[in-house]
Amino acid sequence: MLVEFNDLENLFHITEPWYVHDCIFNESQKKLDVYLKVYKEALLSCPNCGAGHQPIYDIADYDRTWRHLNFLEYPCYIHAEHPRTDCKKCGKKQRVEIPWAIKPRAGFTKLFDAWIMKLVKDMPMNAVSRLVGEHDTRLWRILHHYVDHALAVQDLSQVTKINTDETSSKRGHNYITIFVDSEKKNVIHVAKGKDAETWRACKEKLEAHGGRVQNVTEVCMDMSAAFIKRASDYFPDASITFDKFHVIQEANRAVDVVRRNERNRCADLKNTRYIWLKNEKNLTKKHKKPSIS
Known part of the structure; x- marks a missing residue:
């Protein structure tokens, strides 16, 4: 199918009053430059007060450039005239959005x-x-823009269950603590460090975005005594559930302590550390066969 020149606005997702005036492929730089112009008789909205049907006061000729989606495998750049309105309502002369x-x-x-x-x-x-x-x-600025906006309008009014865990943010001992709405699978807050005071930061973030401490009926965490105390202080109506992964970790650690203590009295326990960490259904016949008569 042939693409008519008049169809280029649809191809590049350009809407009136702008239209494609020219397209130039730069072979040496391997890029496509798209030049847009504005219909001079167009009526636009004032960017200051929002009043519609305002005439164009003047036009800056191709003074803005935007990187667009690639055209085939080549970078595409949009160069556009940027009009300024002469608003009859507020009296401002400003560049349109x-x-x-x-x-x-x-x-x-x-x-x-x-x-x-x-x-x-x-x-x-x-x-x-x-x-x-x-x-x-430049790309980080894009990410920060949308993440910051999403956080600013975040609605936490329906949060009733909170899961938390800490993780290393960089090499070494730079930790962050993450609080998550376990029902909607959304991050509530990310706090620096892994101390108990991160619960206070979570409470403040929750309340700043419409949440209520009284609505939180359950919190899930590891078995840190300090975490338990602070969770109880800041969310007194919530029952505490221990993270199953930490429970399993503690159980495995306890089993290994017993194995090490008894290994000196029972030679068959030597080199069996990882056998005790397996599920019974994953044991081989050799592992299941009793060796003690």
Whole structure:
């Protein structure tokens, strides 16, 4: 199917009053430049007060550039005229909002942002940077923009159960503690460190986003005495459930302590550490066969 020049707006997701004026493929730089113009008679909304049907006051000629989704395997850049309205309601003369980008100076289109957000779910940012050919500092700004917005509008009013665990954020002993809504599988809060005071930070975050301490009926955590105390202090109406993985870990540790203590009296226990950690159904015939008469 042939693509008519008039269909390029649909191809690049461009809406009126902008239209594609020219497309130039730069063979040496291996990129596609798309140039947009504005219909001069168009009436636009004032970016200051929102009043519609305002005439164009002037136009900045191709003073903005945005990285768009790749066209085939080539990077695509949109260059557009940027009109300014002369609002009859508020009297302001300002550049209009660009429909294909979050901010006029962001440097990326919304579709490029969406592509990056999709990639970073499964890839580290430095790998995404190499793939798309953009500096990772610019890509981190995209991620922070959407994550910060999502956190700002987060609704925690329905949270009744909280799971928590700590993990290492970097090599060494830099820990973070993560609190999760176990029913909706959403992260409630991420706190630096792994001390008991992270529960206070969780409570403050919950209440700042519509949650109520009284609504929390259950918390799940490891068996740290300090964690238990702080959870009881800040969520007094919640029952405490110990994380099954920590329970299993403690049980396995206890079994191994007993095995080590009895190994000196029973030679058959030597080299059996990992046998005791297996489920019974996974034991081989050799492991199941009793060796003590």
